[in-house]
Amino acid sequence: DVHTEAVQAALAKHKERKMAVPMPSKRRSLVVQTSMDAYTPPDTSSGSEDEGSVQGDSQGTPTSSQGSINMEHWISQAIHGSTTSTTSSSSTQSGGSGAAHRLADVMAQTHIENHSAPPDVTTYTSEHSIQVERPQGSTARVAPKYGNAELMETGDGVPVSSRVSAKIQQLVNTLKRPKRPPLREFFVDDFEELLEVQQPDPNQPKPEGAQMLAMRGEQLGVVTNWPPSLEAALQRWGTISPKAPCLTTMDTNGKPLYILTYGKLWTRSMKVAYNILHKLGTKQEPMVRPGDRVTLVFPNNDPAAFMVAFYGCLLAEVVPVPIEVPLTRKDAGSQQIGFLLGSCGVTVALTSDACHKGLPKSPTGEIPQFKGWPKLLWFVTESKHLSKPPRDWFPHIKDANNDTAYIEYKTCKDGSVLGVTVTRIALLTHCQALTQACGYTEAETIVNVLDFKKDVGLWHGILTSVMNMMHVISIPYSLMKVNPLSWIQKVCQYKAKVACVKSRDMHWALVAHRDQRDINLSSLRMLIVADGANPWSISSCDAFLNVFQSKGLRQEVICPCASSPEALTVAIRRPTDDSNQPPGRGVLSMHGLTYGVIRVDSEEKLSVLTVQDVGLVMPGAIMCSVKPDGIPQLCKTDEIGELCVCAIATGTSYYGLSGMTKNTFEVFPMTSSGGPITEYPFIRTGLLGFIGPGGLVFVIGKMDGLMVVSGRRHNADDIVATALAVEPMKFVYRGRIAVFSVSVLHDERIVIVAEQRPDSTEEDSFQWMSRVLQAIDSIHQVGVYCLALVPANTLPKTPLGGIHLSETKQLFLEGSLHPCNVLMCPHTCVTNLPKPRQKQPEIGPASVMVGNLVSGKRIAQASGRDLGQIEDNDQARKFLFLSEVLQWRAQTTPDHVLYTLLNCRGTIANSLTCVQLHKRAEKIAVMLMERGHLQDGDHVALVYPPGIDLIAAFYGCLYAGCVPITVRPPHPQNIATTLPTVKMIVEVSRSACLMTTQLICKLLRSREAAAAVDVRTWPPVLDTDDLPKKRPAQIYKPSNPEMLAYLDFSVSTTGMLAGVKV
Template identity: 65%
Template sequence: MGVSAENGIAGRHSSNYQSDRPWSSLDSEDSLSAPPDITSYMPDPIPISVRRPQVAMIARPLPKYGNAELMETGDGVPVSSRVSAKIQQLVNTLKRPKRRPLREFFVEDFEELLEVQQPDPSLPHPEGAESTPIQGEELNGLKNCPSSLEAALLRWGAIAPKAPCLTTTHSNAKQPYTLTYGKLWSKSLKLAYNLLHKLGSKQEPIIHPGDRVALVYPNNDPAAFMVAFYGCLLAEVVPVPIEVPLTKKDAGSQQIGFLLGSCGVAVALTSDACHKGLPKSTSGDVMQFKGWPKLLWVLTDSKHLSKPPREWFPLIKDANNDTAYIEYKTCKDGSVLGITVTRMAMLTHCQTLTHTCGYSEAETMVNVLDFKKGIGLWHSVQTSVLNMLHVVSVPYALMKVNPLSWIQKVCQYKAKVVCVKSRDLHWALMAYKEQSDTNMSSLRMVLIADGSNPWSISCCDAFLKVFQSMGLRSEVICPCAGSPEALTVAVRRPQEGSSKPAGRGVLSMTNLSHGVIRVDTGEKLSVLALQDVGTAMPGAMVCVVKLEGVPQLCKTDEIGEICVSSVATGTSYYGLTGMSKNTFEVGLVSDCVYVRSGLLGFVGPGEMIFISGTLEGLMQVGGRKHNADDIIATALAVEPMKFIYRGRTVVFSVNVLYDERIVLVAEQRPDSTEEESYQWMSRVLQFFLFLSEVLQWRAQTTPDHILYTLINTRVTYIYYFPKFPSAVSLDLIAAFYGCLYAGCIPITVRPPHPQNISTTLPTVKMILEVSRSVCVMTTQAISKLLKSRDASVAVDFKSWPPILETDDLPKRRCPLLYKPCDPDSLAYLDFSVSTTGMLAGVKMSHNATSALCRSVKLQCELYPSREVAVCLDPYCGLGFVLWCLCSVYAGQQSVLISPMDLEVNPALWLQSVSQFKVRDTFCSYSVMELCIRSLSSLTDSLKARGMDLSRVRSCVVVAEERPRVALTQSFCKLFKDVGLHPRAVSTAFGCRVNLAICLQGTSGPDPTTVYVDMRALRHDRVRLVERGSPHSLPLMESGKILPGVRIIIANPETKGPIGDSHLGEIWVHSPQNASGYFTVLGEENVRSDHFGARLSFGDTQTVWARTGYLGFLRRTDLTDASGERHDALYVVGALDEVMELRGMKYHPIDIETSIIRAHRNITECAAFTWTNLLVVVVELDGSEQEALDLVPMVTNVVLEEHYLIVGVVVVVDTGVIPINSRGEKQRMHLRDGFLADQLDPIYVAYNM
């Protein structure tokens, strides 16, 4: 328990003054209460007592300072001593609470997530019988086998000294170096003598038998490593192979120092070439790496070693239980452990590999693997010497230069065996060109070291398909599996002439995430294809145990950890007894002791072992287990060759909010652009192309997850999904997905308003006509409205297409669901009416829809445990996307509030946000205005009733216009008393060509506000000024640009890019752009290049979409989540609404803002032009006698601030100016009404 600084001071005072008794004023529990510990909250602080240690008292009397009685009581009475007064002040300070209780500082919003989740009985669970251990075949047939690897080296060095042992190739065109068995024996003997007799003195040698030494050799020098390894074995020294530290920082990151320190390593063996490349200090010695023990570096080249005397000979023992070598392993957390392997285990392991792989003397093996650890060490360094093989080593540096080098070595040496990884097969395929001299018929075994990884099966199949015509036989492909703890677990045997097919399985990834094996079919990304890695090794027993709890055998259809009982395994983690017992001493029902391999899998038919991943790569997300190898396999299945390097993909997890989140890191190819890589990444994040598939998948995997929350109604996935296939639904969302499942193109249309049916119904009819709809899906209530007498007056009922009422449909489900064959096909049509009165429908493809939902998900960090409140018009634009699409795509719970319901209860939206403790909400300007107008005098009442908006992190206003700074500021100021933070309110921007261009995310910087000179804007110039400057106009950033969206500012006339100081049209390039116009009504001469514009110079290849809005970009000093400077987009206004008067360009919103400030009774106004005259329509909220007073005020403010003369001033009643559902003024509709004399004005003033 920590002690505060005050307590520490008190302790020092008591020690300095050496009081002969404890000070009760400091020891008292009443006088000392510690402030709350912010790391672990407890309701009541626990008193802390400071106790002095019991020490021997000195005989002589010690002086006492001050009045001891007063100091003990601590009542604050002044004392005579200055020291006592200071101590008394300290005691009084300690009495007072220094901090408020921690609960007042922080309230955990996610405590409910800590509750223990009960297992769901509906989830997949294993149903098979209990599995049984499988037994490998007997180890026999090895006649005249040496009793140890040292004995084997002695035999071959004596009877075949010129036989090639190792051939090393280089990437710098050097001649290959061949190490013979005679040279290997003599050099190893020489090194063993020097280790034991030439380091230190005769009386005190540095190295004794049994000591550990580090082997530090690069990957391109296997000969020097092999000499050092066998030299250590002859000297009975334990080698510890490690990687070469390239920099001081590199050594610390590898955590090698912990391994060397725990093993007691004091000597490091290395070659002369490697020693020259090590980082050096100023004195020329090898730098002391951080965390490493102090090492003596010994060069093992022959020129640095003394020749042993003729009479000296090492003792060649039979294999025993002494430690032979230590192999390192890197754990999930980055720590490094050392696994000890005894001499008996090493020899037995080599014998089992000889029996399994069928090695014979003088065979040639090509090795591409790392020879210092794992399968490369076991085959190319150890087993090769036992069988007198000739190993041809191909270093990684040569593979990078020439990926076909190992195939060339196979053909050159007519190799029988090759040890590779699946990435080597992939690289060879990518670099291969048809050659007549390629002959791989000599191969009898291609050992795939990572054959247990899911992505290896595709590499093996593709490699076999290409090289089968060149002599490569299918039966020679031999995947294997192993781990540092269990060594080799299984190998598929090479069977020449065998027609037995390899074991394969296509499993459901959904069931695998629950640890259950279920066979699936079909080529889709939601399944995992596995290949077997053979059967158990000779003399070994293999079983599968449960991942959690006491070791128990798994069921036959359950994923578990592979455990091995054999002599040929590791024995312990060096120096870590506790961890070793849990891994190397697993007891089950039998008397055998098993070793955990760290591999996950199961035993399939024919006792074939299948590996599905590793325990280190296991991640638990949302109650389900995912393996890193599975995720990599899924990522590589999404067009991997075009964008990323296949062998450079890493998956790990980070803890976020009591759960793990998956992170995938892939290295981008240099010939791949950022945009292509983003699209690939987006497809990996959500590998479904169609929203209907997403909904179907969610309904199958999480049927009870809450999808939508309406007022007093909660709807789950499983509630909606059964109704969609037969196009049955009770609302807009279900009807939309019902159309997708039926193969129809849905068009969402706002129903006619019952109280204004004569004006709203023709718009509905017009959309149906221009979209060529063949059917109307609606509810029974709206159907009756369409058939009513009032509706027939506006539109003849007989002219409607067939009407399908979705309230009560048969329960029979459609047997076949429609699946789009092309992701670029049309998903739905988005119809809307612009502020200029143009009715247009844009085409949204499945690709664009998925990309749009994907970027919104990334920007807002949406996932199933999130709740989002949406109070928007659900029929078009971003409102429709947030209402109907995003919840299905991202899985978040959406609280839906209809804006029409706010007319009855204006507080409904904010009450829902407070009630459901929503952190993110979306609204429109009309909703915001309604709340300000209706709730301005009720904030105290709302606060008294418990409304709390302090949890709101982002309140985004969705619009297709310039952000209304004054309105958002008024909203923040009004609801500040109920906890709304001003920083939470931001805006979004979208338009017809791209429904979501900007949207304030959760991790981006706060939106910025700049001030521009209005006079410069009139000349399409952008000039930034200080706040409060004359003619300054505040412009707020329209949210953060969405991922995958590129923006450029172009001149709308010349179509060329313009500089930062110019105002231009916003052009956007994004995969979520609409495909084009389906129908345009009201402005037939609309520009045909809205969706296919190209710049006239510069980047002329990129296809852009023209938004029709003017704006500019500014790079701010703020940084986004990636650490880069943030680019802000500022929208000024619509290009079609710009009014050109007196040679200058004006935006109606600027004039309207000035007019609204002119008089308190002006509730709304609109400005437009008519025959070069400026017409202003103002709504009067007051008596008609005040109408005449408004005219001079309107004309004066426009003249003073904008230097314009108002031609016509029209004073009307409130509600006359038409406003659409997004809160945007329909100025052209108002203009048409003015020209048709339909406004019924209170007063009209002409200034012609």
């Protein structure tokens, strides 16, 4: 955790300045204290407090880091009868070691400070308690008189037996016994011991292949005209080809808004560099010096201003930290971004004029301090606001070195934000590797739809493009929302060779496509799919190819890639000229993947994951796969692991977090024999996958999305893909769905939160939720703990419009999610419930409670008072059954309103008093006996919507002695799927009659119902809208309390029907 590490580092610094405070030990006899000290070795283990008297603080004992008395020395002391009661004798016998002399100094100071103190044996170290008693120069012959428990010293130091040794030994043993635990330990919950232990599946698949070999990418070629640094490349093109177009930005109408040439980029970047270094602060105390960090805050529709500011920072040797534009003072995740800026020491924010005007302002016109952010100076980088640099000023352009070039932010699973540092040599090498892998050449045109501030959009659209003097057409996301086909139109218009997109851009282009004639994609030689590692990207790629293959798109052009903030580009599929070579594809068993094992399956099955390759390892890199948890051991060839990369072109650290850096950026993969595979460190990519045949890399998920449920791994992206496959366009609002896990009973449980469309009804919601649960159960074989639906546009958003996962999870845990529909299914997924406990006979509740408090165990059970003791009203005791209670209430409180029915507006539609319910129940009882010819004990199905009719029918059955079964009525708009469930419950419950309203009667006899269910198979149907006027001759009274009152049937989310007798 980022915050934890930062806090621990601060505490460690504080601890260095802080004096060590001695801790108290138990009082004990001076004689015993001395005898233990004489021959007890320095205890380096974590013993009990009774044994801790020989341990000192960090400065006062031989067990400290300054030096320790070894075990051989201690044994020789015990045998030869020497003593450690004074430091002088210890130092003499140990050869006058430096540690002992330092100890003597400390002891001397202690003696002087405590000279007038009484002999208190509660001092922390044993030496202190003895030293206080004696003058500094006294000899040490008193303590050994009662030496060791079994040895006593004679005049010449020979040990002999002692008559008191047994008693002393007994006392020593008593003191060594552990004390009674502190009070809080009595209340330690033994919950984990009581939980059912998850037994591993004996049939689970296990990896059987040989140990994998690290895969090496092709050698990074050395091209003579490659620049020595990215700034040198900018200088070259800015001076040689100043009019060559570098970047074209589009407005929301799809027309060119601005063209940035290489000459303008060079001069404006120099201007920004000069102003950053010389116009902020004073001449003597500049605010920004080379090596300092500044943040770049630019909107997604202004790549030109960002590009100028970014290269201005590189020229000034200042480290840019690009972040998203804060929309409000309390954006989701804003505090974590502020933590990153604070830890990087950022004091200046570079921004554009339009962005600065759009930031939230206080009443005085100042930009307020955002939540958790450090105080910032906002600096506008528009050329008109900047001073022109003097003619003699020129930026210092060096060859690429190990200085930090920029910091890219990364959001972790828990919501914390880390800064990944990328050095200048890594930046240049990465651009060279991308140039070689993608075959970039000068003056090529590239269309970029991605976020240009980070990840693939930054690497291709801002960095590598400048190195190769390419022309970038930047499509803002605001234009994509208006016209999803805009990027395809720009490829055609500019005859672009390369396009950088995500699978969502391909999907929405397919949705918007209406067979336009002017589309021609034959100019494309490379369509980079930035999220090619996602499990659903393959369906977008296949569908896009099927539609646009007739428009000139070739199969070999689609190039998925895999990347991560730590390892930059991990792998990318190379563009080829061979259209006959099909791309790599694997159909893997989902069941095998949950155990981390690769098993090929057939596409016909539902529980399979089809993955596409993301190409080969990057040039100049080595890749391997290691086990995701524990020691980074190499995986077997048929095993899923975390991909690790060894290359120059990667990130180097998490800024300011050395502990987390070591775990991620300094990994040494181990072979099965225990040795590292190479002397160079690897970097964890955070991607789960394997290296397949031909060196093709396959990614099946991310570490951040991993959920381990009952020992099996599930990927959040796979669950999202399954949920979205259930009528995605019809129900989920804009595909906004979040999947995460929460800990319940020491195991992870899956939670799904989705935004539903504004026009969705409650019936639609539960139909969709039931189908999602069934789909996940059948495909992933895992239960969902909770499925919650919230209104559209209510989940916390990231600055780019996606769902902020960690904030959503936090709202769920706090109970602040405010869902409109919830389906909890703990019974399907919480399978490790506590084991049942046996009741102890003949022990009262008070005895159980007291006994367990004393022994420190959990209370096995607690009993409430008997209900009969509360009720003193003799009149009420006569009415043992609910039907009799209603009769009594109809006589004693006839006008008391029992039930109120509200309509959709929240106003009262109907109400029912005690006497009204009693009279209606009597009429229904008469109808059951006369029209239905039913007898007591017969089952009656009540097919009513929730309301007063249902309640009256229920009590009518009780009055007639029938057993009611409540059934949810079929939905008028969805009879085909809901009516069979009604029929199934009626048949399974063996209902002799069916009671309902006149409206539902007509529905059951309609054509739609006849198509779903044979109407002739229904039992007699009674309509309660037309009730008889008569009263029953007598009301049924059960002969004993054990008789059946009603049946409750429910259909589980997986389609199982279960009934409960009450």
